[in-house]
Amino acid sequence: MGYVAVTGGQKAIEAADRINQWYRIKDAAHSLETIEIEKQLRHLTDRVMSEGGLYASEYAALAIKQAEGDLCEAAFLMRAYRSTLERTYESEIIDPGQMRVIRRISSAFKDIPGGQMLGPTMDYTHRLLNFTLENEQAHVLQELLKEQIPEFDTNQTLSFPKVAGLLREQGLLFPPKSSGALFDITRDKLTFPAPRSAKLQILARGETGAMTALAYSSMRGHTTNHPTVGELRVGYVEVTIAYPFDSSESLCLGELMLTEVETINAFERDDQGDVKLRLGYGLTFGQNETKAIAMAILEQGLETKGETPSQDEEFVLLHVDSIEANGFVSHLKLPHYITFQSKLDVLRQTQKLAESEKTETPKE
């Protein structure tokens, strides 16, 4: 049977809202400034923007505050908010190859053109609680770090060629198996097999934890596939649109921070018998490195045939969305009285039937 809605409870719901506010603020010395969340909890803000599919750091910080740090709830708020806004333009194609990088590494090659740059990372930092942060003076630290300004050259190149480009030039890379037309999952109904652009769009706004778990399962148990990060880069890209009054010109709207990952996967033999490498691709809003790597692993898994869960297109693409998964699981908290009563009715009838069958069965 279908779900039967309930009504009423208005006063209790309003009171619950007030109580929620009370628990959020009752022990606080001051209300959290959203700018503090935006500027000091960068990874949290980036994650909410990425999973919400909306690049708006101020609003992501607000959503985090409103949701009291519940990431799924915050991403949900972002997704709900975006649905209230008009979409006025599409950007011109962003090429992360033109990225103004702040971090760029390769696990495959020691020497890459332009060199590797660790940039802002905790990869090599000891996992020890830093108690000095409890009494940190922001301005003292800022002044100290400002003093360490290196020499700089305004003519310095700020973007670098991709590592994969070198492999491509040498004819070592396979083209992807699937492609298809440009698809928009926010406007068109998804059917399977999905075009490559739809897969990438779903993964780009997928939930980090779900994607990491599936990518981990792919690497750990089900295949011998252990990809290598050919290149991971974090930095800024320009967003441009065609100028609305003259499409031969472009308008620059500012910069976004993105993380891009290209993984190098197992090599295979092509139809001509040549052995080539397969590349996986990940691109996310903000600095979301684990998610971008997971995206590259998952999209590559979906390009190959196999029996593992991470190679099942429908399984992966329908379960990585934070809003859908969280919404479906948490809706179990809402009243299901009629559904459950009907379950009980069926159980009682079955028991009654079993009882009557027992009494009717002649004893031997």
Added chain:
Amino acid sequence: MVTMTKQHLSRITSACSLPLLEEIAHKIEQEQRVRVEREPQTSLIMTKAKDSVSGQPFYLGEVLVTECTLSVDGQLGIGIVIGRQPLRAYCMAVIDAAHNAGLPVLDQWESQFHAEEQRIQEQHALEYARNAQSQVHFDTMEEYNDKR
């Protein structure tokens, strides 16, 4: 006469000092007829990015922008900028419309635009230089032992 592509100009105006933009817009408002066609309001831009594996684009996600349309002496102009920045979007639209109306905005403010562009480039170069302090060249253990 100074010429500049729309992309070049908007690259500067989307990131330069807001007080400078306000000063330019204010001067244009005093001298010309400015009519707001669409008040600054937030909207969405869907971003398309190039998937380097297939070389084809896909939709990465939406970006919040503030957009304003107005006319200066009957010539339309538009200002669009990432984030919630109504004042900047308005000033960008005034400058764009004035430029479309053939007013010598770029000539009058050339040195200021040039200085702002320099300042933005310096900021970018400085950020790069700060990060470049972490340039790394790992040795394999074999190489490390050979060096000893």
